[in-house]
Amino acid sequence: MPVNIKHPSALLMPGWVETIRKNAPEAEKLGKLHPAQLELVYQQQWFNLLSPKQYGGLETPLPKLIKTEEALAWADGSLGWVVTLCCGAGWFGGFIDPNIAQQIYSDKQACLAGSGAPTGTATITGEDYIINGSWKYASGVHHATYITVNCNIIDGDKPILDTDGNQLILPFVLDRKDVQLQSGWKYIGMIATGSDAYSVSDLYVDKSRCFKIDANAAVIDSLLYTYPFLQLAEATLAANLSGLAVHFIDLCKPAFDFKATNIRRVDAANVLVMDEALKLATELLNQARATFFATVETSWNNPQDDALLKEVSNTSRVLAKIARESVDGLFPYCGLLAASPDTEINRVWRDLHTASQHSLLTFLE
Known part of the structure; x- marks a missing residue:
């Protein structure tokens, strides 16, 4: 029996779809979103779908979010994926120190990108950290203003363990200027996501750049962040x-x-x-x-x-x-x-x- 469910196109203006699709072939050649596509993303605040309202974000409920992201992926896979991964990183705004978050979102073109792989180290130095490491597959990293990294926490040469006795891993948010991009995305599809690698070398990071993804650690009182x-x-x-x-x-x-x-x-x-x-x-x-x-x-x-x-x-x-x-x-x-x-x-x-x-x-x- 046929199911009565809306086609994804119902959520997008025809002009948006035209802009997205018309520029998709050129975006593949560029290896990142086309400027016309990116301008549309900024206009509609799609990078901020999950960012906190108090910083100017849309704080979109999950049921609405997934329909929006399905529609964007229907319009173009690379654009939908970049928006999904970058607004997903924007969700971290619910956990980041409010003073840092205010700095991040003061830019109307704020975009967070990153990798969940714990392939870096954050060595304790006083109350702060020195970060080293490299990370792969950060979708949308070429459009990012800030980049997140997951790090193994180290004290001297000893790993810090969590309450379960496992290596403690914590995320940090870094300025884009402090991160070195490296070509690494060479796959048959999602070419325009520009999901390249990046690295950090001996970067001093204030402890306020560290956050914890846990409902109890949320700094924004909202269901979205719990x-x-x-x-x-x-x-x-x-x-x-x-x-x-x-x-x-x-x-x-x-x-x-x-x-x-x-x-x-x-x-x-x-x-x-x-x-x-x-x-x-x-x-x-x-x-x-x-x-x-x-x-x-x-x-x-x-x-x-x-x-x-x-x-x-x-x-x-x-x-x-x-x-x-x-x-x-x-x-x-x-x-x-x-x-x-x-x-x-x-x-x-x-x-x-x-x-x-x-x-x-x-x-x-």
Whole structure:
């Protein structure tokens, strides 16, 4: 039975979509968002979707956020991913020292980027730290005004342990000027995310630049900053794969028509097979989308319910799986049009298969 769920395009002005898509091929050549795309992001404050209202951010509730991010990923995978990862880093504004946060968000084009990998060290020096390390895959780092790093806390040559006896890892927020970017993003998709690597060498950092991602450590009194980060991250990434899959499915009909009119062996029976495959993929994806959105909404209204949080994790992974499988099931019917790196449908395919490698969405629980 068909599911009544809105197409992602319902959330975006046609002019926005035109700007985003028209400049997507050039953005791939640049290896980062095109200036026209970036200007739109600033105008709509998409980098600030999760930033605290008291600093000028939008502090968007999670159910609305994931629909917005799905729509942006539907418009273009790289733009949707950059907005998702950078506004996700902007969520840290709910935990950062208010004096530092005021400095960050005084810039109307403020953008945070970073990596969650704990591949740096922060050595205690008095009450402050010396940071060293290198990090990979920071989406949107070329547009960042501040960059976050995860560091192993060290005292002299001894690791500091947390209350469970494990290595203590804490995040820091650094000025972009103190970070060295390094070319590192050489993959088939998400090319315009510019998800390059970066490093820091012997950087003295005031203790106020350190923060802790924990509901009890939030400095902003809002549900958004007490909702668990894991499920927030899983849901926002799954929404991107969903948007990409919807975009691919949208492009299948013209691809099928092109194939049917240009290849003599594609007779009426084969056309029926393709149309049925497209119909089934659309229905399966929309059902997964509907379940996902409803689950996130329910969890948002009951944030202390661990069973619902676990269901958010599960439905996020299921949606990611169905998005991948739906696209892969349709790809063989699209002809060489879908295999050409110069076509929109190929870019969507490349973006989805690159984004789907994220470890948070790889395995079903």
